[in-house]
Amino acid sequence: MLDSQVTQTTADGRKIGGVMMEMKNITLRFGGVVAIKDISFDILEGEIRAIIGPNGAGKSSMLNVISGFYHPQDGEVWFHGKKRPAVKPYEVARQGIARTFQNIALFEGMTVLDNVMTGRLTQMKSGVFQQALWWGAAEREELENREICEKVIDFLEIQSIRKTPVARLPYGLKKRVELARALASEPKLLLLDEPMAGMNVEEKEDMSRFILDVNDEFGTTIALIEHDMGVVMDLSDRVVVMDYGRKIGDGTPDEVRNNQAVIDAYLGVSHD
């Protein structure tokens, strides 16, 4: 549920709250290469926020800034109304931010269930030794975590592959398992890096449904990067458009679609 006050309700009845995360004048450099240049935007609670742009625009870098993997040279990240210091990614994960990866990053040799269970890691309180003995609080905790994971498995309809090693799964299902692992940590903010890349139409439709359902059912805020324009326009409430590390558009899908700078960036401009 939403922490802050509901400020608006979308056409399909979802509730959107106040600002959850705010990026203020972010600049990220790798040596002489400027990946992100002075970008500001915010993510509202409960919304689906898309980041789009041509290849090399700096979208994934932006996501990595949000997830705490990169630390921008300039600018500030504000989360839940507080300025976030330069923290490690696992600390960001503990704050309720989970992500999936563009190139699937699962433990290939482990079963789906074990992979999903690793999503609970940041929430666990008992130590390694307690876990090893699996006694008392550790056992209780494991049971609770398993129940949460099973609910996620049920939600994403992957019961039939629960005990299957991830290496044996097709690509589309692996993507779904990644989403499951991210959901297992019960995130407030879910970052999806190209969740539909390389999928066929049917798999895309399934994934879109799951993303909408997650947002709808758990009220999870979602920030996603996606190349499929149809998907982006259908799913998202607001879109940030990036090109060469700069923000060239920000607004509802309709506004962005009619933005001349965006059209130029995607279709190219003639130079005569």
Add this chain to the structure above:
Amino acid sequence: MKHAKKQGAAQKKLLIETICKISEIIKKRLSRKSMFEQKRWQKPQPCSQGRINILTQTSQALDDLRSLPHLLRRNASRFPDRPALREKELGIWQTWTWAQAEREITNMALGLIELGVKEGDYVAVIGRNRPYIYGSLVAVQMAGAVPVPLYQDAVAEEMSYVLEHCGARFVIAGDQEQVDKVLEIQDDLKDFEHLIYLDPRGMRKYDHSRLHDLRALQQSGLVAADSLQKELDSRVEAQTFETTCVMLYTSGTTGKPKGVVLNNRNIIISAKNACEFDGLKETDSLLSYLPIAWVGDFIFSVGQSYYAALSINCPESQETVLSDLREIGPSYYFAPPRVFESMLTSVVLRMQDASRIKQGLYRYFMAHASRVGQDILDGNAVSALDRLTYLIGDAVIYSPLKNALGLSRVRVGYTAGEAIGPEIFDFFRSMGINLKQLYGQTEASVFVTVQPDGQVYSDTVGVPAPDVEVKIAESGEVFYRSPGAFVEYYKSPESTAETKDPEGWVATGDAGFFDPDNGHLRIIDRAKDVAKMTDGSMFAPKYVENKLKFYPNILECVVFGAGRDRCMAFVNIDLAAVGNWAERNNIAYSSYQELAGHPEVLRVIEGHIEEVNVKVAQDAMLSGCQVHRFLVLHKELDADDGEMTRTRKVRRKVISEKFSDLVEALYNGAQDVFTETEVTYEDGRKGKISATLEIRDVKTVAVSGRIAAE
């Protein structure tokens, strides 16, 4: 590195398997002992177990069991703590005991009454196999209404017809998918009032003025229990043997579905007879995974389950059925032939990947089993040495294999619906699984004929079930009269009169005869499909099709020949089997269509048809049905395209009209034919696929007095 790891894993696996085998042998010993004990107390000596009380009902006692709610009450008081319904939820098997089941169902019924369900109402139920869905069927009856289970994969228009026809005021739906379908058609349904759903996911924002959560309904029923309990009791008491128990819509190979009205007598006496026939009791268990709208599932999972108080188990999802089967290890199992077929296919395919030693053991012991296994199962004389070898085979191959398939504990297994291939049938029986065939239909509350233990033949469907009379008409059509024979087709006295005569004889629509050797019934084909060819010889398409379908490579086929001079065939290849074959033979393909048109595949299919022609030629009556030419279809026949019924029976008429260009090409001698077909995707969109299909001639066998084509 990787290789070494693999070897280590293989060794570990071998060790584990050896341990499993040893424990299996010990278990076997123990179970043998308990089987012995069971046998002893199954003898008709006085004994005090629950089972005997059920089986020796006086007519007075039977009257107390005149409806499902009555049976539920008896089970809840006699076996309160035994499992009634189980379902795998969140990865764990969750159980309703009979006492719990009674509470849940009573609350549901109270809730339904409070919502306004009146006696004699029709309440449609759509959903997958889940305890709440099964419970709701009985709750509806408790509230005095009639449950109408529907196929959950039916599209909205199909549902619309049935809901309109039965005038359902209430619909109970499993999840959002089903709810959406009902909401889509609600404007066409003038009687429809309320929709009750089980799984709330995705429906929080729906307009809830006519929508109700099933659990909330139960709550409100519980709250209103004080004022409504009396009403509920009187509605249950008002049930008689003549009250309608359930209405099931037949899928209908032709025309609109018909509502088959079955009363309490039909269901309960049929269930009683079947339970007694196979000695089912409260310790038996059943996996319920077939559509709830199918009469078999209603009889097995509701009728028999309630009569014998046996437990039913619902799989977690449609995809997990096989692993759930293994976890539950049911003792009473029903599956249509294609399930056994795919099990055998997967065993054969996986054995090809096994090590040489395992393959050798498998081949040796399976050969031994096929020689003596069935005789051992039937209790015939078998030499001591053969028995010993079989025992070793059991420890090494049969038991582990049965365990892997989830069939270790199957005491009674049935298959029906289609003919089962003799090799498939024998495979399972030779491993010691008591697999039998039965013949039945919705109108008979399933049972017409059944194979008794020890008298099982793959080409017959058995002897008349208890209390069933069977006769064969002049035309060859099979008629029966039984306590299970349906009351009527709902709102359709004409078709009732066509099917059921005033003396109670019901026409099955199937042609068959009693085998003179063993007195068992043999079914040849649908009576209306049996026709004459131009030279006057008999044409029974199914007879040939079944023989063809016994080849794993052939999934489906349709034979033409009525009123023609020769027989021709459409073939559908089995993608799993042919795909595997293609992989092993280095045949590249990218789609079903490409594989289906591959010349090598056509050659293999041609070989199968030639073999079948040889077999068909041996049958004096049907030798004219040899297939002369065939083609492999470019798409799989599908219920969504109307080419098959939901129970996967081919609709001949539809197919011959839809593919009339192909039939024409088969008969006019063309070598190939171009065709374009409309297909419906799973999400309801339509598309077109086109292909050029090659037509092949097949060698036929000359029969004395007739000259074969080639």
